[in-house]
Amino acid sequence: MLLAACGAPLLQAAELPLPRLAAIPAGPFIAGSDRAEREAAYRLDEAAYGHSRTRERGWYERERPRGSHETPGFEITVTPITNRQYAAFLSATGHPAPDVDRATWQGYRLIHPYERTRRHAWTRGLPPEGREAHPVVLVSHADARAYAAWLSAETGRRWRLPSELEWEKAVRGSDGRRFPWGDDWDPRRLNSHDRGPFDTLPVGRFPAGQGPHGLLDGAGQVFEWTASPGNPGRFVVKGGSWDDSGCGVCRPAARHARPADLKHILVGFRLLAE
DSSP states (O other): OEEOTTSOEEEOGGGOOOOOEEEEOSEEEEESBOHHHHHHHHHHHHHHHSSOHHHHTTTTTTSOBSEEEEEOOEEEESSOOBHHHHHHHHHHHOOOOSOOOHHHHHHHTOSSOGGGGGGTOOBTTBOOTTOTTSBOOSOOHHHHHHHHHHHHHHHTSOEEOOOHHHHHHHHHOSSOOSBTTBSSOOGGGSBSTTTSOSSOOOTTOOGGGOOTTOOOSSSBSOEEEEEEEOSTTEEEEESOOTTOOSSGGGSTTOOEEEETTOOOTTEEOOOEEO
């Protein structure tokens, strides 16, 4: 029997909540963006925010140039890892629960006040009540890798974070579309600040936003850690979040890097299975 950190029974071993997987075929696909896509993304942001800061700061200029790449076949979780799935890991291992203290949070120098983190923080090793199906957040890159290692040991199959290219192919498909569902922006297909509650939601709530391989929440909801390094000490995150409007940053081609030890209310992860 798996026990919560407080000692209360949480899950029987036979009830291990395995993530649902989608199969991604081997072969070529188009990654990255061209000038036309980046320009369209800036225009979306300008219409939503009423200013040109993403353009002025060149947010999308570091995207991979649009081009063909190839991967072997693999499987990847249909949605980001949920609080319920992550809870089984904590119960079995005693790994620290998702949380961040005030001083650390303020040291990140983010725009979100510390009080906003409290709705996502865990108590006595358990996720916030009513958020079991929400994506787990407040997890560092090392936390995500530790969960993958534990799941690998439990199942006898290797689980890991996807590379940036693997993530992009899984979410976007092979034809280089601008969003998982196609080229046209539609705020009804994802959890972003355009129409969402300015918070995480249970995963899989936007079936109309799925990509060609059936992945859900690949745009909006939470940014997702990848295995691809950015600047030293940082890793690439993909996907946009519930906090974003526009949503130029929600495109699969969009990319930026975050510090590996960051525990953010906007960042979760999904896993690839080999």
